[in-house]
Amino acid sequence: MAYLLSAAALAFVLVAVSAQDSTPGQPKDGGPSGMFKVIGDSLVSGQQIFLGTNDKVYIIDKAENNPTRIGAHPAWGSEYTLGGNKARPMDLITNTFCAGGNVLGNGTWVNVGGNAEVMYGxxxxxxxxxxxxxxxxxxxHSVRLLDPCDDGNCAWTLAANLTTRRWYPTVETLEDGSLLIVGGSHSSVFVNDASSTNPTYEFWPPRGAPVESQMLLSSLPANLYPLTFLLPSGKILLQANWKTAIVDYQTGIEKRLDDMPDAVRTYPASAGVVMLPLTPANNWTATVLFCGGANISSDQWKTDWNIAQNPASQSCVQLAPDVSPSYSAVDPLPEGRTMGNIIQLPNGKVLILNGAATGVAGNGNDSWAIGESYADHPLLHPVLYNPNAPAGSRWTKEGMSPSEIPRMYHSSAILLPDGSVFVAGSNPNYDYNVADNIPYKTEYRVEKFFPSYFNQWRPEPQGLPANLGYGGNSFDVGLPALGDMVGDVHNIKTAKAVVMRTGFSTHGQNMGQRMVELQVAYTMNENGSAILHCSQLPPNPAVFPPGPALLFIVVGDVPSVGKQIMVGSGKIGAQPVSDPAPLPNSFFPNTFVKADQGNSGAAARAAGWAMGAIGAVLGIVFV
Structure with missing residues (x-):
């Protein structure tokens, strides 16, 4: 029997189908765009986090009296399963308080340093x-190793100790997949001094004795968690307190650049810092963005004044160290922010969330502290930065709602494969503390933040590779029904393939966070599908060091769900490099004249799909 549906009935059918969340291309665990959603409990507070697999986030706390136990002691590590939003405790063995971390070129994650043994309080x-x-x-002295897994059976192990104590070290992955371990302190301090500082760097796997850095020696006292970035030149950008240098770690030679303007960006000032995307348009040139922090002189770090009410800086500056030694000012933050996490999104925009409007990172029993927090006035509202927007209009809060959870000292955030942002942590207390009379409690709630593209059709690429190399043959990615996915077949002209490492998040940094855009061309088919022709990574491993990464296809400013891949050989050592194969010329059929015609076809195909689905269920034929 056949039935003829009226326009009103057809509208009802389409609404009913969409309400079942059956939209092609949408992540299964979607949420309201521009909003936060509490998704689970981390078991331990998220002082340090990283993405290990498509389904697993690893969370590291300091040794403290968490109620969750493992063996005979409190847990201070966990593995969080994204698919079920559940955590299991893990044993970190030694105290990980304010350690650093990053990933080796073979996919093993390394957690380095920490603090001395502690007791109650x-x-x-x-x-x-x-x-x-x-x-x-x-x-x-610890070096802790983890090979992530999805079966729940992986565990942290201890490697041989470092030769020197490191509290608050930074860890950078190098172009051969080994690690550079930089700075820190020999002892438990708020800021460094000449007796406690560890102004050296060393390698993992070890390459000999630590190398002294004159830049770190001259940047006291605020040189903990120094800011480091591997540059495409193969050298290291090193920034701490007011000082900046380029370090040739092969020779030990340091070249001084201009001093940082406006504010201290390193811990405890804890600005948000990110390397902006390296793209074919900018010839894969590194530009680093620094936002927020605190304008505190070197002699003001003594805690005999009300640091917690010192206004955070609004200043944002950027530096392209392989081009110029000088910083340039960009649009300031909408409000001053310390301890903000900067998250690079796959569409090239930058999200800042977490942190506070006054004070700095750190905690203590000072009379002026807020409970034990050295910061106050939490900032709950995220802000979005578009580096390609005209100057004066790059920041926006439009379409985004605030969180209800203060994320103060010891908070963290990372990008996930579905394009959402995993947010955890906050504990400006000496130990686990959830007493009713303190302003900022130990926080276990995990949130996701859903960027605006969660209310849009998502590309569904087919044929994404499992590995990427440096140069060599190109690869093809299929984009079926492009008009349905992103609303306009003409958007193929905006398609991008981007490779991202989400980094090791702690203390306002995401160590190793990086985004590289591949060279692409396209072939648009008359049936609305397309093929994206993609080059491998540039033939220079310093552009994107080897190891695990996420590969996204972005069309019309909307990313696909990312796929975890391996970049490079999967081994530590010199990486194979080849000349890039040329890409074909892009092709767009003359039959697609107007974007609105493509939209009409997409709407018709979507309506036909919806009615077919309803008919299959109800046994009705629509005519």
Missing amino acids: GENTVYQDGGGPYHDPDGS
């Missing part, structure tokens, strides 16, 4: 063997 103990109440041996 976070006080140091006389034990050095894990015999205290938390069974947390001194972690300041």
